[in-house]
Amino acid sequence: MLRSLNLxxxxxxxxxxxxxxxxxxxxxxxxxxxxxxxSDGNSETKEIVRGYAECPYHSDINDKVTDQLQKLKxxxxxxxxxxxxxxxxxxxxxxxxxxxxxxxxxxxxxxxxHEVAVGLIKKVYPNYDVTWSDEGY
Numbered sequence: 001m002l003r004s005l006n007l008x009x010x011x012x013x014x015x016x017x018x019x020x021x022x023x024x025x026x027x028x029x030x031x032x033x034x035x036x037x038x039s040d041g042n043s044e045t046k047e048i049v050r051g052y053a054e055c056p057y058h059s060d061i062n063d064k065v066t067d068q069l070q071k072l073k074x075x076x077x078x079x080x081x082x083x084x085x086x087x088x089x090x091x092x093x094x095x096x097x098x099x100x101x102x103x104x105x106x107x108x109x110x111x112x113x114h115e116v117a118v119g120l121i122k123k124v125y126p127n128y129d130v131t132w133s134d135e136g137y
Contacts, residue, residue, distance in 0.1 A: 015077045016069075019049045019124040024095045027053035029102070030061050030088040031112035034069075037080040049117050051091045058088040058106040087112030090136070100125060102132040 016036070021029065029051030037043045048065075055061045062085055072078045088106030092099075102118050105111035114132035122130045 018120045021051040021091055021093060022053050024093055025053050026090060026092045027051050028058050028088060029091045030058050031086045031117050033084045033086055035082050036078050039079050047116055049120050058108055085109045089114060098127060099129045103136045
């Protein structure tokens with residue numbers, strides 16, 4: 001019984017971090033609505049933020065996230081999943097200054113709701129000054 005409960009817990013969106021961004025620099029990011037089907041047939045939906053300097057285009061970030069989610073499905077961490085990119089922008093992450101600025105938009109996906117992205121980032125970086133702006137590209 002305990003093993004079954006642990007397996008149910010494992011197969012959820014909680015195994016997927018809300019925020020995964022590079023530790024320093026200026027880079028593009030996307031806000032994604034992620035739905036994960038749990039093994040009990042129910043599903044969980046949450047928004048996640050992803051941003052990586054190695055990805056020159058917002059769509060490259062989406063491709064990377066898709067690969068990561070597929071690996072989680074293959075290894076049994078999640079059962080099924082679907083995602084929708086809600087928009088994008090840029091992040092200026094200054095680790096030394098403990099600040100993160102979210103701004104801009106994606107030409108392909110449109111502007112993300114930066115307020116939502118900042119809310120998620122603040123949970124992961126509580127000691128940072130995290131701000132957003134509609135200015136800039």
